[in-house]
Amino acid sequence: MLTRVPTRDRVVFLTIDDGSHKDPQLIRMLRELQVPVSAFLSDYVVRDDYGYFRELQKLGVSLNNHTLTHPDLRELSYEDQRKEICRQQVILEREFGVRPWLFRPPYGNYDQETLRAARSCGVRAVPLWTEEAFPDRIESADEKGELHPGDIILTHFRGRGEWPGTMPDMVRRVLARATAQGFAIARLEDYI
Known part of the structure; x- marks a missing residue:
């Protein structure tokens, strides 16, 4: 489990x-x-349009595991946690041709059983986050709102009905903050 990737690179x-x-x-x-x-995908909201995520995959977006149904895993038995994670591994491999090795527990909630279940499903890393991005703001672990090398920024696939803006608005905000502070956006899998 990690919230920041250890690197000195300004990424x-x-x-x-x-x-x-x-x-x-x-x-x-x-x-x-x-x-x-x-991307960290939950099948219950992805299955209505796998094609959308295939398009993202063609652009180099990695598609990773976020469980089948997005439960609070701490409330489930080891076997039920394993089903949530392993079955999603199978679906992602079937639909996108790659078995993910990254897993993010819903809500960032996990316990030792979660980590054990994830390992048994082939997961090698569990990245959480240090910032959360929205179209109108970025909530940061740093009180001054400063980014640090290796920070992981979380956001969600959301639209105007749930947000005060669009996904491109959110990406613009992230790019503006990173650029203003001298950071580049890098591919998470290249650094873990």
């Missing part, structure tokens, strides 16, 4: 969770700007 990582809102403008923006992103 941060953009990660997007769940998969409920499938904004075609996000695909266009990531294609044009070549922004590296790591």
